[in-house]
Amino acid sequence: xxxxxxxxxxxxxxxxxDHCKDTFFELQRKKTHRYVVFKIDEKRKEVxxxxxxxxxxxYDDFMASLPENDCRYAIYDFDFVTQENCQKSKIFFIAWSxxxxxxxxxxxxxxxxxxxxxxxxxxxxxxxxxxxSELDIEVLRERAH
Numbered sequence: 001x002x003x004x005x006x007x008x009x010x011x012x013x014x015x016x017x018d019h020c021k022d023t024f025f026e027l028q029r030k031k032t033h034r035y036v037v038f039k040i041d042e043k044r045k046e047v048x049x050x051x052x053x054x055x056x057x058x059y060d061d062f063m064a065s066l067p068e069n070d071c072r073y074a075i076y077d078f079d080f081v082t083q084e085n086c087q088k089s090k091i092f093f094i095a096w097s098x099x100x101x102x103x104x105x106x107x108x109x110x111x112x113x114x115x116x117x118x119x120x121x122x123x124x125x126x127x128x129x130x131x132x133s134e135l136d137i138e139v140l141r142e143r144a145h
Contacts (some may be wrong), residue, residue: 003036012077014112016048016119023049027077028122035062038073040108047116059137071109072096073116074125078140099130
């Protein structure tokens with residue numbers, strides 16, 4: 001069974017801890033988080049929650065929570081006001097893969113992304129970024145409108 005499990009993990013990426021789904025649901029439905037940062041725990045062979053940001057935290061707080069030299073997945077709940085003056089919210093999935101991170105980490109995150117992304121039902125937009133400039137708040141604002 002362990003051999004079968006390790007084979008299936010190798011072919012389809014990492015598993016996903018139940019806590020990831022629960023935390024995403026809290027952000028999506030209950031609005032208890034502004035963002036969630038996920039990381040791959042290589043020893044446990046699964047994606048886990050690394051950090052959550054409270055609703056009062058800013059986009060700068062979110063950006064500061066992404067490591068500058070390692071990959072992460074993240075969810076950000078972006079609030080904005082439409083031209084019709086309506087308050088809206090869009091959920092962004094961010095695949096953070098800085099160009100200076102280890103090749104092994106980039107490969108691991110790339111091969112596990114689709115499976116993990118499918119677990120997060122209700123994401124509106126996806127951004128893949130290798131540099132902080134690709135995650136400028138204006139990028140999210142343009143995508144959300």
